[in-house]
Amino acid sequence: DCKEEGATSADPYSSDPPRHPALRVNSQKPFNAEPPSEILSENFITPSAFFFKRNHLPVPRVDPHAYRLEIHGLPRGPVCLSLEEIKTKFPKHTVTATLQCAGNRRSDMNRVKQVKGLNWGISAISNATWGGARLRDVLVYAGYLPGSSARHVQFEGLDVDPTGTPYGASILLGKAVSEEGDVLLAYEMNGEDLPADHGYPLRVVVPGVVGARNVKWLGKIVVSEEESQSHWQQNDYKGFSPGTDWDTVDFKTAPAIQELPVQSAITVPQEGVVLGAGQGTVTVQGYAWSGGGREVVRVDVSLDGGRTWNVARLQHGEEGGAAPAPPNRSWAWTLWELRAPLPPGARELEIVCKAVDSSYNVQPDTVAPIWNLRGVLSNAWHRVRVRVSED
Amino acid sequence: DCKEEGATSADPYSSDPPRHPALRVNSQKPFNAEPPSEILSENFITPSAFFFKRNHLPVPRVDPHAYRLEIHGLPRGPVCLSLEEIKTKFPKHTVTATLQCAGNRRSDMNRVKQVKGLNWGISAISNATWGGARLRDVLVYAGYLPGSSARHVQFEGLDVDPTGTPYGASILLGKAVSEEGDVLLAYEMNGEDLPADHGYPLRVVVPGVVGARNVKWLGKIVVSEEESQSHWQQNDYKGFSPGTDWDTVDFKTAPAIQELPVQSAITVPQEGVVLGAGQGTVTVQGYAWSGGGREVVRVDVSLDGGRTWNVARLQHGEEGGAAPAPPNRSWAWTLWELRAPLPPGARELEIVCKAVDSSYNVQPDTVAPIWNLRGVLSNAWHRVRVRVSED
Ligand SMILES: [Mo]
Ligand SMILES: [Mo]
Numbered sequence: 001d002c003k004e005e006g007a008t009s010a011d012p013y014s015s016d017p018p019r020h021p022a023l024r025v026n027s028q029k030p031f032n033a034e035p036p037s038e039i040l041s042e043n044f045i046t047p048s049a050f051f052f053k054r055n056h057l058p059v060p061r062v063d064p065h066a067y068r069l070e071i072h073g074l075p076r077g078p079v080c081l082s083l084e085e086i087k088t089k090f091p092k093h094t095v096t097a098t099l100q101c102a103g104n105r106r107s108d109m110n111r112v113k114q115v116k117g118l119n120w121g122i123s124a125i126s127n128a129t130w131g132g133a134r135l136r137d138v139l140v141y142a143g144y145l146p147g148s149s150a151r152h153v154q155f156e157g158l159d160v161d162p163t164g165t166p167y168g169a170s171i172l173l174g175k176a177v178s179e180e181g182d183v184l185l186a187y188e189m190n191g192e193d194l195p196a197d198h199g200y201p202l203r204v205v206v207p208g209v210v211g212a213r214n215v216k217w218l219g220k221i222v223v224s225e226e227e228s229q230s231h232w233q234q235n236d237y238k239g240f241s242p243g244t245d246w247d248t249v250d251f252k253t254a255p256a257i258q259e260l261p262v263q264s265a266i267t268v269p270q271e272g273v274v275l276g277a278g279q280g281t282v283t284v285q286g287y288a289w290s291g292g293g294r295e296v297v298r299v300d301v302s303l304d305g306g307r308t309w310n311v312a313r314l315q316h317g318e319e320g321g322a323a324p325a326p327p328n329r330s331w332a333w334t335l336w337e338l339r340a341p342l343p344p345g346a347r348e349l350e351i352v353c354k355a356v357d358s359s360y361n362v363q364p365d366t367v368a369p370i371w372n373l374r375g376v377l378s379n380a381w382h383r384v385r386v387r388v389s390e391d
Numbered sequence: 392d393c394k395e396e397g398a399t400s401a402d403p404y405s406s407d408p409p410r411h412p413a414l415r416v417n418s419q420k421p422f423n424a425e426p427p428s429e430i431l432s433e434n435f436i437t438p439s440a441f442f443f444k445r446n447h448l449p450v451p452r453v454d455p456h457a458y459r460l461e462i463h464g465l466p467r468g469p470v471c472l473s474l475e476e477i478k479t480k481f482p483k484h485t486v487t488a489t490l491q492c493a494g495n496r497r498s499d500m501n502r503v504k505q506v507k508g509l510n511w512g513i514s515a516i517s518n519a520t521w522g523g524a525r526l527r528d529v530l531v532y533a534g535y536l537p538g539s540s541a542r543h544v545q546f547e548g549l550d551v552d553p554t555g556t557p558y559g560a561s562i563l564l565g566k567a568v569s570e571e572g573d574v575l576l577a578y579e580m581n582g583e584d585l586p587a588d589h590g591y592p593l594r595v596v597v598p599g600v601v602g603a604r605n606v607k608w609l610g611k612i613v614v615s616e617e618e619s620q621s622h623w624q625q626n627d628y629k630g631f632s633p634g635t636d637w638d639t640v641d642f643k644t645a646p647a648i649q650e651l652p653v654q655s656a657i658t659v660p661q662e663g664v665v666l667g668a669g670q671g672t673v674t675v676q677g678y679a680w681s682g683g684g685r686e687v688v689r690v691d692v693s694l695d696g697g698r699t700w701n702v703a704r705l706q707h708g709e710e711g712g713a714a715p716a717p718p719n720r721s722w723a724w725t726l727w728e729l730r731a732p733l734p735p736g737a738r739e740l741e742i743v744c745k746a747v748d749s750s751y752n753v754q755p756d757t758v759a760p761i762w763n764l765r766g767v768l769s770n771a772w773h774r775v776r777v778r779v780s781e782d
Contacts, residue, residue, distance in 0.1 A: 259750035309634040359650035365756035
């Protein structure tokens with residue numbers, strides 16, 4: 001039988017790991033934190049210590065030797081795999097993929113009207129190289145056959161609430177078993193064992209899909225006709241109209257967020273900084289990304305609040321790095337930069353960015369019309385105001 | 392050898408077919424016309440006579456008995472198929488798919504600043520049921536094998552310009568050969584032979600992809616490492632930043648449009664109509680659609696210019712019709728309706744709609760920031776102003 005482990009101390013958070021002191025903490029228990037945003041654009045691959053942390057529950061401490069992954073819902077019956085089996089029975093694949101929390105940039109929505117959720121800035125998004133077995137290979141090994149009536153693959157974490165209920169989520173079976181879906185059961189992050197905060201010893205990485213479905217400390221997989229019935233799949237992480245409030249919301253009416261819409265933000269300069277007019281130019285940097293493997297094809301940057309636009313230079317991968325991603329498998333973000341002359345005489349700049357993806361989807365202009373009661377999917381143009389001094 | 396036919400008269404347009412007189416004509420030669428927009432929301436399946444017509448060149452008159460489709464670029468060498476062979480060698484599939492011209496709603500862009508192109512209103516979009524052979528089946532029959540270095544499938548029409556150059560376009564090979572791509576070589580539209588304006592006797596239907604790649608009067612298919620080198624693939628039907636003008640544009644810097652972004656428009660009421668206050672309610676109708684098989688999951692409608700929003704009722708298919716489309720194969724549009732009380736005392740309404748697709752992509756608020764020199768990809772919120780009279 002499969003054995004699971006959890007925290008045993010009086011404070012379930014007492015076994016949480018140490019974290020980098022530079023992180024901006026949104027919640028200590030559970031731990032939720034984002035890096036200083038300028039760090040994002042300094043590294044195409046976000047160092048693991050700075051990768052945003054989004055925990056829903058205490059971090060479980062898992063003994064890698066006792067660890068077992070259970071797989072249910074396939075015709076030949078349950079399958080149980082040790083970590084060693086997952087590492088040795090299946091070819092190791094690496095995928096560079098950006099993960100983004102559904103609540104990234106929620107603080108922009110809070111400025112319109114208070115929403116329910118952690119007050120994330122622009123850095124609940126990071127990019128890493130993940131290594132592990134393909135979920136497809138593991139499911140085929142466990143007996144998956146095409147043509148079943150199953151439609152979903154459910155994941156349960158080893159992180160549990162005080163009643164013993166684990167974190168859970170699901171993705172579409174089609175994504176899980178696609179040759180081009182690149183879904184991993186990852187045991188490595190940036191070339192090392194997964195850190196405790198990122199799901200040690202095994203997590204799901206679902207490229208192109210909202211962070212919440214990339215279940216960490218993976219304990220169980222269930223192939224099913226149904227979505228996960230977890231709180232987070234059914235009654236959270238869904239988008240609603242700005243006119244929908246907590247009195248009228250019916251979570252059944254909206255689909256669970258899977259692929260995320262096109263996104264971008266300015267990491268440099270930061271809001272409120274003072275630029276020296278003597279420099280003559282301004283350098284603007286940031287990130288852009290889209291869900292579903294859609295590539296970022298253009299980033300427009302305005303220095304005048306959106307009246308006129310310049311096209312940023314895109315950095316699609318590491319300089320001198322790998323070949324461009326195949327179509328619809330562009331899982332990593334695109335860092336970008338614009339160097340432009342300071343508008344003569346300007347005392348203040350309202351810098352704005354907006355990205356375009358390979359389906360030519362664009363970001364909406366303003367936040368209020370996409371405001372929603374959970375503060376998710378916040379992808380309006382990002383705006384930063386800076387001053388110019390005559391020093 | 393394959394034989395192709397073209398128009399032979401002095402006026403190459405003299406063999407163009409008759410058209411329905413209710414169409415709004417944007418160009419006679421080549422013929423480009425759209426239906427009255429209220430007809431769109433009256434029919435989930437657009438009657439073929441009202442389906443928008445977008446011709447780049449004269450309509451070729453093709454003898455179905457002499458017709459041959461050439462297929463090039465596969466390892467076993469060229470293949471030639473008669474219409475009868477296409478109809479009998481391959482299973483017939485039907486797909487209900489919406490086609491939209493890249494220039495739909497270009498008139499909204501012209502109101503910002505003049506662009507180059509036909510002045511389409513909101514009706515360069517229509518929905519039909521297409522019947523034909525799957526392109527995948529035909530390519531496999533002709534010798535397609537996975538793992539080739541080809542990346543694109545090029546199409547050439549039998550419609551030619553005065554120099555003999557045919558219309559041409561290409562799509563990604565992955566879309567063409569995918570089991571879930573639903574690309575057809577269609578010989579039927581709404582249960583009848585294709586009309587002359589829609590590609591008789593054979594056209595490509597590429598669900599989820601811009602109209603321009605759905606090549607009509609299909610004469611030749613080339614499986615290739617390269618995109619189509621046609622004008623329409625290389626130097627047209629691409630999106631640019633609003634700051635890019637005809638002096639600075641470099642068509643090589645932008646990808647050819649394939650999947651289109653999320654779109655919606657109001658078909659009822661029309662701009663400028665007068666509603667009777669005595670009715671007490673207003674009924675708003677329209678269409679919504681997104682490219683890439685993404686489903687429309689919500690349409691928000693505002694009666695006050697976008698300050699407050701109501702959620703429209705969605706009609707995903709024919710009433711009492713087929714099961715919902717599988718994930719990412721939602722090729723047909725969604726008609727929608729909102730019945731709402733007239734705001735008390737309002738003398739004028741600014742009705743606005745915006746749609747959300749299954750990747751939670753949304754439409755941009757305004758036109759100017761997505762303005763581009765070719766006037767394509769015009770998908771900002773649609774706005775209609777009506778008056779309310781006290782009669
Ligand atoms: Mo999240
Ligand atoms: Mo078009």
